[in-house]
Amino acid sequence: MTPEDRFPGPEHPDSGPRHQPDLDVLPYGTYYEPEPAGYAEAAYGSETYSGYGGARYLEQHWPATGQAHNVHDQQAAHPGYEPTLPDRPSPVHQGDDPPTIELGPPLAEPVPAYPYPAPGPDEPVGPLYVVGDVHGYLEELRAELRHQGLIDADGHWAAGRSRIWFLGDFTDRGPDGIGVIDLVMQLAAEAAAAGGYCRALMGNHELLFLGAARYGDEPVQSTAGTASFLAAWRLNGGQQHDLDRLEAHHISWLSRLPAIALEDGHLLLHSDTTAYLEYGESIPDVNDAVHDLLADEGVDEWWDCFRRFTKRFAFRGDAGPQAVHELLDAYGGSRVVHGHSPIPYLTGTVHADDGAPPHIPGPYIYADDLAVAMDGGVTMEGRLLVARLPI
Secondary structure, eight states: OOTTSOOSSOOOSSOOTTOOOOTTSOOOOEEOOOSOTTHHHHHHOTTTTSSOOTHHHHHHHOSOOOOOOSSSOOOOSSTTOOOOOOOOOOOOOOSSOOOOOOOOOSOSSOOOOSSOOOOOTTOOOOOEEEEOOOTTOHHHHHHHHHHTTSBOTTSOBOOTTOEEEEOSOOSSSSSOHHHHHHHHHHHHHHHHHHTOEEEEOOOHHHHHHHHHHHHTTOEEEETTEEEEHHHHHHHTTOOHHHHHHOOHHHHHHHHTOOSEEEETTEEEESSSSSGGGGGOSSHHHHHHHHHHHHHHOOHHHHHHHHHHHTOOOTTSSTTHHHHHHHHHHHHOOSEEEEOSSOHHHHHTOSSOTTOOOOOOOSOEEETTTTEEEOOOOGGGTOOOOEEEEOO
16 A cells, blocks of 8 residues: 555555556556746755655654644644555566657637636536645645646636636645645636636545544444544544644535546546445446435545545556446446546656655556546655646
8 A cells, every 4th residue: 555545444555456556566647747947946946845854744744743622622633653565576678768749738828817707608618727746835836736837926817718627636645735725725616707616626635634523532333444534534644633624614614525537538536446336337326316415424435435546556457447338338438537646656656776756747648548636745855746638
C-alpha cells in the first residue's frame, strides 16, 4: 500500500475481485507536457513545494499533534506510527523519450472581467479542463489556474464559458483544505454567472473528512478490528485546523458532490478502481446510491464506501485495459480520467536515486491510452496538474 492512503485494517489497495493485476507490472504509458520548459520554476518559484514533504513528511513525522476538536474528545491514534514504503519497482525503460504535446494554451482571446453579462443561448460551450488532487495546496492551485488563464490575479473566474471539473480530494496533508473548498465554491458561482461551470467529484478524502466530522471516534467494524473515522483521517494527513473551520455550508456542498461524471466522452472518476460498478449500472444510479448512503446510512456503511473508493491501481498491468473497458461499457465514454493514485506510484518513480523530487511533466496516459492519470503527487513534492481535455 502506498503511504498516500492508509486506514486501519488489511484493506487491499487494488480494485478487488474483478481484477487482480500484478502490481509489480508497471503501466506502459506516456507523459504529456502542459507547459514550456522552465515553466514550473517561473510560475511557482524554486521553493514552492519545499515546505511540506508530503508522503516523506508522513513517513518521518506522523502522527502530527494538534488541539483536540471542540466536539470530540480526541487522542492521537496509533502513537509512534511508522508507515513503511513498499519496495520500489524498477522503472520502465521505454527507449526514446516519449513524444510530448501541448495540452492547450490559455484562452487565446481575452475574457471580460467578472461579473459577466448573461451568455446568449446560441453561444457554444467552452473548453473543458480537469484538475487533479489538491490536498490543501491552495497557493499551488491558484498559481496553476492562473497560468491556464482560468482565474485572474485576484483569484476570480476569468475563463468565460469554460468548464472545469475537479477530480476530488480537496483536503488533508496540505496547509489549507478549507481554503481550497472555499475557492472552488466561489469559482462555481462565478463560472455559472459567466455561462461556464466549475464542478467537482467526491474523492475518498471527502468521504473520510465528512466521516471524521460526523462520527468522530465512533467505532467502525474494520476487518482488522475496531477503528474510527477520526483515527483513519489523522493517519491520512487530516489537519485539525481544517476540521475546526468546517461549517454547515461546507458539509452540505461536499455531501452533494457526484462520484462520477461523463463530459465530452471522458469518464471522470476520482479513484482508479472498478468499485463504482458495485454502486449502480448507470452514472445517475451510482451518484444516487452514494448520496443516499451519506444521507441515511450508518457509520459502517460510510466506512465501507470509503474503503471501496480508496482502492487503486485497477488500470495497471495487463488487466488494466479490460478494467477500463468495464467502466466505459457501463457508463459510456471513450477514456477514463482519474486522480487518486499519484503518478510517481503508477510509474514506479517515487524516489530518485539522488533524492530529488519526482519529475512530473504532465498527466500520464496509460492502459492502452484508455486512462489519464491526473494526480501529479503535489503532496510528495510533485506537481498539481490542471489539463485541458482532450489530451
